[in-house]
Amino acid sequence: MIPITQPFLPKKDEYQKYINEIWENNWLTNNGPNVRQLEDRLAKYLKIKEMLLVNNGTIALQLAIKVLGMKRKVITTPFSYVATTSSLVWEGCEPIFVDIDPDSLNIDPERVEEALGHGVDGILATHCFGNPCDVESLEFLSESRGKKLIFDAAHGFGSKYKDKSLFEYGDISISSFHSTKLYHTIEGGGIFSKDERWLEKVAFMRNFGHDGSEKFQGIGINGKVSEFHAAMGLVNLNYIDEILLDRKKLSVFYDTLLQHSGVRRPIVSSAGESNFSYYPIIFESERILLEVKKRLEESDIFPRRYFYPALNSLDYVKSQSCPIAEDISKRILCLPMYYGLTESDQEKIAEILLKAL
Ligand SMILES: Cc1ncc(COP(=O)(O)O)c(C=O)c1O
Structure with a gap:
């Protein structure tokens, strides 16, 4: 049988070493040492300043929509995985679909411009199959019209635009590290932004809003990554x-x-x-x-x-x-x-x- 895809599995003993350490530390989740190490190593590998891990790409999308304050209409692509649209609807936004470019299969910036009217909070574009969108046109449009821009870069690990990681673009980029992706943490996702403000907020939001055990910084959700998942990411990064x-x-x-x-x-x-x-x-x-x-x-x-x-x-x-x-x-x-x-x-x-x- 030849399936559409198969997850990459590293050598078992390499993963086992991390499992033994987890047993010794008895630290299974809640921003443990493997999670922090993986965030540092991923940022270095991708040549970016910092990033945050969350428990899947869908939660990453929902956190991005929420932290950027998108509440009304959001311009998006009709050609992507269902999570791109369902996350918008789940967060109470109304997706406004604009058609794609027939060559790149990514959202067409000219059509985005036409649709950028009243009541639109921003744009959610997907880099389909890891093929970069017309990043600069979309950034220009969103900045000049005061709208927010999210890139769904679930497929984008290792892809580049103008020699920089695709995750460097937009107000926020998100990725999926699901087992079917070329880089994975079994289940997992990443949130990327050049603007530290968003990452600082998401760091609270992914942990129920906790600021210590007795204080909260706004509403949050459970977006945490376990030490077992992060360990898989650490080993897979070697490959x-x-x-x-x-x-x-x-x-x-x-x-x-x-x-x-x-x-x-x-x-x-x-x-x-x-x-x-x-x-x-x-x-x-x-x-x-x-x-x-x-x-x-x-x-x-x-x-x-x-x-x-x-x-x-x-x-x-x-x-x-x-x-x-x-x-x-x-x-x-x-x-x-x-x-x-x-x-x-x-x-x-x-x-x-x-x-x-
Ligand atoms: C384009 C796109 N966005 C979002 C997601 C959701 O990611 P996850 O499965 O990690 O929740 C996927 C998953 O395949 C995807 O392909």
Whole structure:
């Protein structure tokens, strides 16, 4: 069986060392030494000043929306994972969907500009598949119009824009460190901002608002990370360069195998650098996609329709038309991509795909 993805697992004894230490310290959660060490090591690795860990990417999104005071309309993309939209709705915001650029598959800044009207608190944009958005246009728009900007960089670990980590941009960027991501802490998420004010507030918010045991700094939630999760992150960080290199190698090999297939690939902007975390391909029609998917599944290979359906069609949002995202989401399929996928697996996938086409 070839699944869409497989979590990376480090050598067991490396993780075991941390587990033994947790047993010795008897410190399981509540901002323990592994969490603090991982925050420092991640900031150094990403060449940023600081970051905060939380228990998943969805909570990271909700904290970002809350701390930036987004309460009303928020402009967002119809082409992302459901958590991008559901977090807005969960926080009481109204998502205003604007369509995507058909090449990058990211939110189109020109359409954002048109939608930036009265009652809009900000923008929530996703770097789809780790492919950087038009960061500068979105930053310019949000700053010049006095709006807040969040980047959902759940897929963005290792991606860059103008040679800097993608997490450096926007008022706040968030990431997911879920097991299916190329860098993971089993479950986990990160919050990034150049503005210390937001991080100081989030540090309270992720721990119920506690400021010591008897005082509170506003409302909070449980966004804490356990020492076991942080330990997985510490060990996995030792492998991240190898994982990123492997992803690039897999992606380049798929490119070679599929060069005459006629399938289309998202385009990375010249200022951006992708982490090759996914391998999405766009077919001419949904009918062809379904046929390819069926043939692969018959051979025990499981690609995934990612992202499908377009988020503007969810039944808990106001109906809004986004023809490009609706069309792409019907025709896009992610091929298996994970550390450990072999060239012969890729050849088998490509052979079935080409035959089906
Ligand atoms: C674009 C995007 N945003 C947010 C999330 C939510 O992250 P988590 O699963 O860590 O809650 C995901 C998860 O896959 C995602 O793909």
